[in-house]
Amino acid sequence: MSLLERAPGESLAEDRRVQALGVLVVLALAVVPFTTTDSLTGLILTGLVFVMLGVSWNLLAGYAGQISLGHAAFFGMGAFVSAWLTTPAAAGFPESIQLPILAAVVVGGVTAALISLVIGPIIFRLSGHYFAIGTLALAAVIELVMLDRRDLTGGATGYYVNGDLSIGEVVSHGDTMFFLTLIATVITVAATYVIVRGPAGLGMKAIHDDEDAASSLGVNPLKYKMYAFVVSSFFAGIAGALYGHYTLYINAQSTLAVTWTIDSLVIVILGGMGTFAGPFFGAALFLLLDNGLSAIVGGFSSAVEGILIILFIIFLPTGLYGLIKEYLVEETTDTDAATE
């Protein structure tokens, strides 16, 4: 049986080869801090953050069909809330609320989820284009307000975040953050997998395909949209909190910038929107583009990214994943035919 030719509903991750590959990748990533330079470790950590952003945005946009342009707000709020908890003095909070980094990161993610829980019922009164622009506006409001609240955010200059998780001489703070990010990424991927393979995933796909039809069959659209939105915001918040505590610097202008939304979107489009493995391929390619492209095309890297997502969405809407799948299926079909 070929690797990707399977009955519908049957999952790729039940294939032992895919499982083994997954374990192998995680193990290989786990030794990264010991075998590479600090800057390479940082680069791969950024890649993991991209995976978390991509997987979480894909859940909302690719599966539930809600094109949110406000993902950056949840990433940024996760980062800010966790930074307030580890470094309360910088934002004028009492020292008594200080928490260790791990707890602060979780609270950051939970706060992002709570924000989406409050905003969701309101913003989901909008659909389609209105939802897209509404979320863009919402993220812009949050960014502008946070930028203006210099007391809480340090304004455009931002502030440095406390954090030292180094263990002895061998494991630096960055290395520990790398492991935390790796664990968080695995959790994000596993949780998202369970959701999209379960009944909730079916509900999301149903409202994506035809909201009215799904609704008439007793699927509550708001319920599944909220489910996707809250989970997606939670993981975006965790990603932001981890990234903030890796860089140990936070700034309303860059931490809440629309760039994070753009990155999430580019990753998912390149990888394949609405496919589970898409964001992994997308994040890997994006990491290469983001770092390699500037060497080739100079300052034009984001223009090239823009052109790529235009071309992908028009001519290759299933993304890299679709391309690889097509290639693999074709390949195995050919060999099957040859052996017969």
Place this chain on the structure above:
Amino acid sequence: MVASDLLTQSVVNGLLLGGIYALAALGLSLVFGIMDIVNLAHGHMLMVGAYVAILVFTATGITPLVGMLLAMALMFGLGVLLQKVLLKHVVDEGLEQPIIVLFGLALVLQNLGRVILGGDARTADIGIPGNGFDIGIAFMSFPRTVTFVVAVLLIVATWAFLQYTKTGQAIRATAQNRTAAKYMGIDTDQIYVITLGIGTALAGAAGALLSMLFPIDPYVGWSYLLKTFAVVVLGGVGSVVGTLVGGLILGVSENLGALYLGGGYRNVVSLLIFLGVLLVKPEGLFGSSGGGE
């Protein structure tokens, strides 16, 4: 308490600015109403139009009012090209693809603006002599008044075009019912090309006018997109009068927000009005709900 002359002055300035917002929003509204696409690159097209006017002015000293015509011509060409090369593949194919194509285009325009022209804000000057005048309750500054008048003239011209020309009628017919329009022998593909051309040309015109009043940098695109969409939402999709009134409301409320809450909240006010209207009355204060079919 804010002095009353300051208050009337900012209302008047807001009205004058609102005319330009309305012009920009008309382009967005036209495309949304007819093609059922929100042009996410509209703000960035406005930015490009502004840069065309600024570059012409800095190179030759020619007034941006003339540069505006060049910007409109160029942006019309860009709109036509965009529809013929890219959007024709994805228009009427649901929501995701057009949104992402236009989002990508916005990225490209912003990046090109930054690399070619640098990240610094630039501005033009009206470049023709003239004096403002006092209307008793407020002072009408010369550039603000001229840009307002030009914006309103362009809005009226667009309205007249839609109302009285054969192409304009075909556009409106397509907006009402695309399939029926097609059966009546209207080349709807061509209508889309023209519509997007006009829509982007209006963005270019608004940008050129704004370049005489405010500094423009390559990052203003998103903010102007949200402002113009706010006007569309206020006025209702497809309503020219509604768009004009929506523009004026936005201009005034922005200025009042800046006056009472501080300059940092200028954009917050407009975004909150936008979200508020969107949630309470999504069909807008005037028009009916838009969309091709």
